[in-house]
Amino acid sequence: MAGGRSAAARAPTRGATPAARAPQTLERLRALHPDAHCELVHRDAFELLVATVLSAQSTDTMVNAVTPALFARYPDAATLARADVAEVERALARLGMFRQKARNVVGLARGLVERHGGEVPRTLAALIELPGVGRKTANVVLGVAFAAPEGVVVDTHVLRLAQRLGWTRQRDPEGVERALCRLLPRETWDVASHTLIFHGRRLCTAVKPACAACPLSDGACPSAFRAELVGRKPPRARAR
Ligand code: SF4
Incomplete structure (x- = not known):
């Protein structure tokens, strides 16, 4: 404490x-x-942006297991933008949806190079224009890398x-x-x-x-001791 x-x-x-x-x-x-x-391991805004995109449907632990080799091979947007997508797929093979994620991060790197000189932009509006980047990812980067969250x-x-x-x-x-x-x-x-x-x-x-x-x-939490059904997705109805 x-x-x-x-x-x-x-x-x-x-x-x-x-x-x-x-x-x-x-x-x-x-x-x-x-x-x-933020439990995603990163050294700069570029690595954080890529790691956050990779964290969709994957745990931070799994993402942290694959990113050191990925960033050793592709340390910045320029090198990742030129990458062979099949090679990136192999680097991400331990993650769910690795093929889609490989396409996403290469497309994202190309967007950074073409629109922002390889740098990570510092506004929500510019970030969510990049391929595969939504509000959640954008605010992770703005908050953690730039201390300027917009949400x-x-x-x-x-x-x-x-x-x-x-x-x-x-x-x-x-x-x-x-x-x-x-x-x-x-x-x-x-x-x-x-x-x-x-x-x-x-x-x-x-x-x-x-x-x-x-x-x-x-007394501070209105759901104490009856929380299990609060804030969870409802169970799927069985098909009859
Ligand atoms: S639901 Fe239970 S564990 Fe969650 S915040 Fe309330 S008291 Fe704490």
Whole structure:
């Protein structure tokens, strides 16, 4: 736990709605996960951008297992833009959807070279124009590499936590992002997503969340001890 935060930040604020308490609840989560950070290993904005594109439907651990060899062979946008896609496929073969991902990252590198001189642009509008880059990837790069996020990164953990914590009833990522941007101070947007992802991976898991071990079960979290069906995709109906 971080020792520098005030007791007031750690105590639940009674009387306000969970959404109104979101900044204080985030402070408590930051105290619980003071080391929350982007877990994709990277040395610069280019590597982070490529790693984030590769992380779709793959764990950060799997992405971190393939990127050292990939970036040793293709250290920048110029070399990756000239790559043989079949060779890139071989480098990514341990990832799901590796063929599509190989095409995506080579196309992305070509976009960086053709439109931005091989550099990673620093605005959301320019990033989401690049092949394979959506709001989530763009905000990861803007927040982590440039400390200038234009929104909150909403992945599956952030989506689930925002609903369980009673911060929003929105169910789609863009609606959740808008809600979080309204509720949380801008200077916390980047750390908020890392903190929620850490909490979602370590305690507030999709299945069997560890409410008994979670400090927010003291009244701060409206879903405590009944969370398993909150913020999860509904089970698919069986075909008859
Ligand atoms: S009390 Fe339970 S549902 Fe609420 S944040 Fe903690 S682990 Fe998640």
